[in-house]
Every structure is written in structure tokens, then in C-alpha cells.
Amino acid sequence: MDKDEKFFKAMGDKISSRIDKKRRFYFNVKNEDLREVVDYLFKTMGCRLSTATGIEMYHGLEILYHFSDDDTGTYFCPRVVIKDKEHPKVKSIVPIVKGAEWIERELFDFWGIEFEDHPRMERLLALHHPQNLKEPMRFGRDS
């Protein structure tokens, strides 16, 4: 059984709205299942977190994580949709993937998404901004 088949079998109904492309898998994950999915991808499958993309859509904020399986060149992209645009909150994956610290801080900087259990939840790029920004930088601009 291929790695990707094993992964989808192990995760079962934690995964929905799956889109398969050539060496790319995009799928939705609920906030409460995120850590389990990430743990499997990072620790069991040995994937590397490339980055996470924040996207503001009409229906809410999306966070799309990009995990690369460097053995096969395949990308696994769990997507978490946050409906509450005013107070977006997601579980941090830093306790599992240390390399996610800056990635989550950048998302906080852009969209104000708060990551629960993040060791240092503060702005990354605009920490010393000359205008002392009060709001997330792309808040309300993309939809």
C-alpha cells in the first residue's frame, strides 16, 4: 500500500472534501482533528512542513498547511476553515512541529489568527512597524 493510501486510511473520517491532483492532495480537516493529522504527517510519515497559506474567503478564513513528502515529491495539504472572521482561533501545531513557529506568527500578523498554545503569539514582520499597527495587515481586504 502506498504511503498516501495508508495515510488516508489511518485518518478515516477526519478528512473531507479531498481533491487529488498529480502528487498533490488537498483536503479539509476540522480544528479539533488538526493536531492528530499533523502528528501523523510529521512524525509517522516523516513529512516536512514547507509553510502554511492563509486565505480570506467569503465563507471564512482558510489555513492551508503544506507538508512535503521528500521521498516521493508529494504534497499533503490539510485545510482548516475558520468561520469566525472576527475572532479566528486555531490550535497551534508548534508543540508538534517546532518549525511552524514563524509560519504561525506570520499568519497572526496577516489575518489575526490566534494560535492556541503557541509559545510566542506576537507579530513577526510588523513587530516594530513605524505605524504601530493595531489590526491584522490584510484584515477585510481580500473578500
Place this chain on the structure above:
Amino acid sequence: MIANSIPIGPFHPLLEEAEYFELKVDGETVVDIDMEIGWMHRGHEFISEMKTFTQSIYLVERICGICSTSHPIACVHAIEDIDNIEIPIRAKYIRTLVGELERIHSHLLWLGLAGHFIGYDTLWMWVWRYREPVLQMFEIISGNRNHYGMMRIGGVAKDVDPASIPDLAKIFDMLGKKMAMLAGAVKDDPVLRSRLKGVGVLSYDDAVAYCATGPTSRASGVRGDVRKDESTDAYGLVEFDEIVLPNGDVYDKLVLRVLEVIESVKICRQCLEKLKEIKGPILNDVKEISPGEGIGRYEAPRGEVFHYIRSDGSNRPIRHKVRAPSFVNIPTYTASCKGIPVADVLITLASIDPCYCCTERSLKVVNKENDPCLIDLLKISREKTERIRREINGSK
């Protein structure tokens, strides 16, 4: 224990770009390091979303002066990934040739700077001498020494002139010999060995935990090279070795880059041979991009460049995410700088070949109260100049 702080930056002679490091030291030993970035942001992601797909390729070319073809390659890969667009075989070899030339000049640039940072200017002058012919090759191929404008969706913009191939082959012959000599010299050099061996070690576990990429992770024994993993463009059609070294110190990072230059010369020569034989188009006509999302990546000299593009079927991306390798490599300082003497910090910071322009590429500041308030650095600069002028005039 009494810990003191040593600030480095945000403006410092070692750092060509603005960034800030705060070293917590106990005597001469670094016990912790804090990093702050944010002085270089220009808003490429947001600007790209206001451009057409073709225009955004030119935009991302300007994210970094050194990786000026890695970002465009990753960008066109992302756009092509949306519709699984195939490119002509000749274009594949040209993309690979230009990408590898960039790796050679970037690695040679870093080698020279690394020599300069440790006070070994002989290495700096020696290496940069061989970088110059690489820039000349860019000029022969694209007409430019930097910002080559070669990438297009569905292929490349310019063909390699068959009449120039013998000249390029001669330069590669010279480079191949000189790089072999350089590799031998670097490995045997007692100064480099004693100064860099065991300095700024990034362990295998830390490289994996921080999701490091490129030479930074490969010098720590972590396998992973986009050229091998995805085999896009002509990388699946040429022979080369992925260099992986075990120790994770600055010395291994230096040797790894020299060895990678040799592999790159090998790839370029194979591409030139193929370009002599293969004729045909260099660009497929791409009329429109379907709604969907695509991931494009490329092994830049510093590691994996990652682009994500989402299309709604119009001629513009609705989301364009860019992640440069330095963004994931810089946090590894937390692991590699702890426990080393202060004197070793500067070369350790330089060892990942950091690029802060790339790292902070992403931001465009939009303030709701002051719309449309893109932070206009030019405006801020003019205001400051005006203020200084007024102060000078007032003091007279």
C-alpha cells in the same frame, strides 16, 4: 549565572540587509539568541494579486537579486501545476541551464563572502574571480547579468543561440577544472579546517524539527533536494548526485556548496549537449488558467523556494503565497548558535546564506483607517529627507 545581551543589527557591517539578533551571553558563551525581522518588507504577495499571471513572474523575479530566477521558476511551476501544463523539451533544458547557472554564481558568491567574514580574503578574491565568467554566460544567454527575464508560463522567453554554445562550453570546461581544483584546495586548507570544523553545528534532529531546507539541512545529513524529489524540468533527464554531508557544521556547509557547484557544472554541460541536438519550440501557447490551486517549487541555491497560487479563472491570482528558504532556515539559529563562543556567531549566522529580502517578501501594509495606505517607503524617505533639510536650514 549572569546573562548579558549583545545586540547585532538591525544595521551591522556583517549584514548586507537589515535584521536584528540579540545574543544572550554568559561570559564568552552564547546561551540564547533572539531574532527579529521586519525591516525589509515590500509586499510582493499582495502586489502579485493585483497583477496578471505573466506580470507576477516579473514581480517575483525582483524578490531577490541572487535568486532572481528561482522565484520565477517556482512561480511558473505553480501556475502550470493548476492545469498540468507541459512545456517543450527544449524549454526544459533551458530552464535547467539557467537555474543551475544561478546556483553556481550564488554558491560562489557565498563562498567568497564566507572567506571574507573569517578574514580570509584570499578565498574571497579567488572565488569571485571565477564568478565573473558565470555572469558573462548569463549575459550571453539572456542579455542580462541579473534579472534574466527568461521564464514564461508554458516555457521560456528566449532561446539559447546555437552559435553561442561553443563559447559557453569553453567557459564550462574552464569552470569544471577550476572548481575541481577549488574543492581540493578547500578540503586541504588548514586555515578553513581549523576555523570552521565543529563550528555552529546544526544536528540532524534539529534540522528536521525546524523543517530546514537546502544546503542547511543537507549538511546535517538530511536528504531532500527538490531537483531529485520532483524531477521537474530537465532534472529527471540529466545525471547528477545529491550531496549530503553528515556533520552539520559550517565547514560541511562550505564543502557541500563547493561540491554542489561541481554537480551544477556537470548538469549545465549535459544541458548544452542536449541543446545542440534538440530543436523545436521553446514556448507552448497558454491562453487561460482554469480555476484551481497549484503548488510550484524549485531548489534555489539556499533551499526550497515554495509558491502557492490559487486561480478563480480570471487572469490574476486570487492568492499568491511565497515562501523563501531563508524563512525556514533562519530559525535554526536558535539551535546552532547556542553554546558557541561569541566569536563564532557571525560565521554561523552567515553559514545558511540568509536572504532577508526573500524572507520578508510577503507584506503589504494596509491600514483600514488610512486607506489606501500601502506603506510607501519612498514617501517616508522623502519626508525624512525633507525634515532633515528643514532642520539644517533652520540651524543656519
